[in-house]
Amino acid sequence: MKILTLVRQVPDAEARVKISGGHVDLEGATLVIDGMDEYGVEEALRLREGGAAVEEIVALAVGPKRVEDALRTALAMGVDRAIHVETDEKLDPIALSRVVTQVAQAEGAGLILVGGQEADWDSQALGAATAERLGWPQLTWTNELKVEGDTLTGRHDVDDGNESFRASLPAVVTTQQGLNEPRYPTLPNIMKAKKKELRKDTLDTYGTAPTVRVVGSEIQTRARLNKMIDGKDPQAAAEQLLELLRNEAKVLA
């Protein structure tokens, strides 16, 4: 089985997001491999280390030149090689799933791992859209995964709790916190990663274009009251807070 693991590059959670010209400007922001995608990379490695018949692990990223840093991180974590479809075009998940589908088919992938909701577009759509295009089942919000032969078992979150599941490969799995603890790349592995294949590809062969237009973006600002209550006298502070919640905010009876 070949595993394809998808990687996005996103601003670090603590980085400040700037808007210029009505659009998010990542100039100068610290960019990292998306945390939810990282669970996917780690899981691919663990499946192989756990004895599943994993022939090869390939990381795929679609985006501008800088995205190769995220792929280098995945290579340093242990994936075998990487594919970078380099483009400055901003593809929505539905459009991007066309690229992922074609790469998966060309590579003969049997399992695709992708983050449940990445920290840039706050979207959960890429895994499902890719699964539909490939005609594969999908398991979303997975926090436990096992592969034996062609059988996939595990556990994932659903609307009202969680479920254990069984499905056959090929499949798309979306990953999240709780699935594993991603490893840090060690220095020897970072050095080794420099020699691994990072194939460059262009978008034009994939016949895709954005289906959604971004009209504009603005930073969320919500005016908060910022009323500080003196906490030196716990009793008085507690009473004052309750009074405000009951009579000013009117959120408590």
Add this chain to the structure above:
Amino acid sequence: MILIVAEHSGGQLAKATLEMVTAARESGREGPITLLVLGHGTADVANAAAAVADQVLVADLPALAQYNAELWAAATAQIAQEGEAHTVIIGGSRSGREFAPRVAVKLDAPYLEDAIALRANGAALQAQRYTYLARVTETVEAEAPVIVVTVKPGSFAPAQAAAAAGEQYDVELDLPALRVEVTGKSVEKSSRVALTEADVIVTGGRGVGSPENFSAYVEGLADRIGAGVGATRAVVDAGWRPYAEQVGQTGKTVQPKAYVALGVSGAVQHLSGMGKSKYIVAINKDAEAPIFKVADYGIVGDVNQIVPALIEAARK
């Protein structure tokens, strides 16, 4: 027509469905508002749906007793095609956002995900949504013969009943074979109100000190004021609380009337899950904690002292 996939559970139409009807009415898109009820034993749901929609399409089948992404996607896409829907609206729940992209691909439609506002802009449909861990509000637009939308729960007022009840029709479906087998299910049962439904949430962070303190203060206060209980990622990672209680990017997104954060520092990934709460209360002994920047009411002080006083004062 505008096709809305009804959300329901336990024989009850979910509030999210009424919110989607409002979204459809406010969108300015033309045509009858049609609710599609998928499930088994759905007579009550269909009747409730008829009160708010122009028409209700019912697929009451044993095969639909349990939600499944591929079944729901196939059924929705089929009905959208047969009914020539130009807009398909699906709930922004975990399951809704799981099958909606499949519907979009089946219909070769653009997908506007997790909309908080929706309006027609000429022939196009414009939506607002949050991005970058809910720090940015993005306006997106699509124009196509059919567009698929999911609506973020809690973003629209629940619709009131229409003047006349809509007609109900049974529909026939060609459903695919099931490929994912559910081998076990654990429902998160709690005597407390569910996090995503709660008007008030009390959340504890590492600053609470210990699992014992969490029970005494966070749960103690929540029970006193009838609130849901939330936890930060750090608390869940430390094994103090179950993942089901986690609020944030990797947990649940909540939007209560009041969010009371006890010993919570306010990491961005947490703020993205609760930052849209109407009122935010923060109690933390670190005056520099970022949570105070988004707080409406803040107390710099020790949770161990303030919260017992709060529980006591709430008794009065």
